[in-house]
Amino acid sequence: MTAADIEVLRELTKFYSAREQQRGGAAGRYALSAHLKYEATPLLKSRFRDENIRRATYSAVGEMTYLAGWTAFDEGLHHLAQxxxxxxxxxxxxxxxxxxxxxxxxxxxxxxxxxxxxxxxxELASTSMGQQHYGQASHTEKALLGIVHARALAASGDRAGTLAAISRAERDLGRAGTDDTPDRVAFFSEASLAHETACAMRDLGNLRDAAAHFKRSAATRQQKAYTRTHSVTLGYLASVKVQQGHLDEAFETWTKALDAMTGVRSGRARDVIVRMQSDLSPFRRRGSRKAAELDLRATEILRAIR
Structure with a gap:
């Protein structure tokens, strides 16, 4: 094993990560898994010339293994992901x-x-916030760990803790750019932070703030590079708009979400469509032509995603 071999692993992981961000976890997952099984994992049995090479090899293979798990998670294959x-x-x-x-x-x-x-x-998010993890991370990665901690706090119903965690994540992201950020968090930006903040606000029942953050996320994201996430953000925003009673805005946003999902292969995108059809059901039964048109288009895209 050499430093050049390790760099090849990292470049491949970066490639597959970009593919997942753009087209979803099902796009390239089999190729990634095959590379991991037959080429990357066997490297852990190599003879290492020094401790630095050994550690770097385990880190690079570990990051590729993580990405295989993340793509499985996005595809909805949760046991495999775990x-x-x-x-x-x-x-x-x-x-x-x-x-x-x-x-x-x-x-x-x-x-x-x-x-x-x-x-x-x-429990998992709190562990990630420990000194050996959060404490050693770059500011961008700290913001990512912090906002997922906020998501976990929101899911647990801890409003004060959620707001404090969001504020810390915002401060951490504001400090980014002054340190060495690893490729695995290159995706994490203002748009990402806004998306996760919106999810936390939604889970706390604060629909107004959730809608505002989802809108900011959609407006600031690089849509071409992060197509899958952008389509999911729009789907979540439309669902919030329905709960607020803003039906015209919901229909318009769902249309944009479906536009963005063309070519995406993702379990999370599929879940958005299933939720969309559930939300549309009452309006379709009342004879809404727009709801019927959206439902038909959603069904067609769902077939393609599956």
């Missing part, structure tokens, strides 16, 4: 890479929030 993510935490520990381990614990916490396990989510 196996990959748990394995990647162990690799990060063997590498002595505290920030990477924290990053992965944050992903597990995010998954637990989505699956409706607030206690587990809070």
């Amino acid at each position: 196996r990959y993510l748990t394995a990647s935490v162990r690799m990060a520990a063997k590498a002595g890479d505290g920030p990477l381990a924290g990053h992965i614990l944050r992903a597990l916490a995010h998954q637990a929030v989505d699956l409706g396990h607030p206690r587990q989510a809070l």
Whole structure:
């Protein structure tokens, strides 16, 4: 193993990560998994010329394993995602890479929030905020860990804790740019922070602030590079608009969400469409032509995503 071999692993992980951000977890997941199984993981059995190379190898393979877990999570394959993510935490520990381990614990916490396990989510997120994880991370990664901690607090019903965690994440992101940010958090920006803040506000029942943050997220995101996330943000915003009783805005936003989902292969995008059809159901039964048109288009896109 050489430093050049390790750099190849990191470049491949960066490529597959960008693909996932743009087209969803199902796009390229099989190729990533095959590369991980047959080429990357066997490198852990190499003879390392020194401790630095050994640690760097475990870190690089661990990060690729994390990405395999994250793509499975986005595709809705949660048991598979947990196996990959748990394995990647162990690799990060063997590498002595505290920030990477924290990053992965944050992903597990995010998954637990989505699956409706607030206690587990809070335990994982709180662990990620420890000194060896959050304390050693770049400012951008600190903001990511912090906002997922806020999500876990919101899922647990802790309003004061959620607001404090959001404020800390905002401060951390405001300090970014002055330190070395790893590629794995290059995606995390103002738009990402606004999206997760909106989710936390929604989970606390604050629909007005949730809508405002979802709007800011959609307005500030680089849509071409982060198509999958952008489509999900719009879907969440439309759902909030329905709950607020702003139906025209909801219909318009759903249309934009469906436009963005063309070519996306993602379980989270699929979940947005399923929720959309549920929200549309009462209006469709009342004879709304717009609701019927959206439902038909959603069905067509859902077939493609599946």
